[in-house]
Amino acid sequence: MGKDFRFNAFPLFTCLLICVLAGCGMVNLGKWKGIESSASDEYYYLVKDVYLSPGSAIGAKDNFDHNIHSMVNLCFTPRNETNHYTAESIWYDPSNIEYRKIRETYDSQKESKKGQNRNPKGTMRIMSMPTEELYNHKPGLWKVELFLDDKLARRLTFTVR
Numbered sequence: 001m002g003k004d005f006r007f008n009a010f011p012l013f014t015c016l017l018i019c020v021l022a023g024c025g026m027v028n029l030g031k032w033k034g035i036e037s038s039a040s041d042e043y044y045y046l047v048k049d050v051y052l053s054p055g056s057a058i059g060a061k062d063n064f065d066h067n068i069h070s071m072v073n074l075c076f077t078p079r080n081e082t083n084h085y086t087a088e089s090i091w092y093d094p095s096n097i098e099y100r101k102i103r104e105t106y107d108s109q110k111e112s113k114k115g116q117n118r119n120p121k122g123t124m125r126i127m128s129m130p131t132e133e134l135y136n137h138k139p140g141l142w143k144v145e146l147f148l149d150d151k152l153a154r155r156l157t158f159t160v161r
Contacts (some may be wrong), residue, residue: 014060046079049077062157144157
């Protein structure tokens with residue numbers, strides 16, 4: 001009369017595993033960043049995200065060619081952005097000598113008067129240096145330190161050639 005129904009989970013598990021490994025739209029774990037490490041003197045939790053990027057691209061980069069890339073952008077998103085805070089980047093040349101400081105104060109009231117609205121999930125901030133200027137000073141391995149309210153958030157290295 002009736003057939004005996006038995007459930008076999010193997011095909012379902014195999015399909016799910018293939019979708020996860022192949023990256024189909026069914027399961028999306030987000031962009032893989034790898035394991036990020038920071039020095040013991042860094043307050044890494046002050047920023048959600050921090051990376052270096054050329055002037056015309058969004059993705060992170062750590063090698064900049066002065067003939068191709070016009071800028072080195074230090075992009076960062078503060079975590080728990082306060083109404084008023086100061087961000088400072090210090091750029092060091094390959095000899096580990098301070099080359100330049102960029103200091104910006106971010107004030108939510110002044111920003112709203114200018115029509116700039118902060119993103120509730122965090123507002124991307126950018127501090128930039130011309131790649132050609134860095135190359136003309138000294139090509140090689142550079143370093144930039146990001147401070148938020150005088151606390152070292154991150155230290156990044158990059159190459160200028």
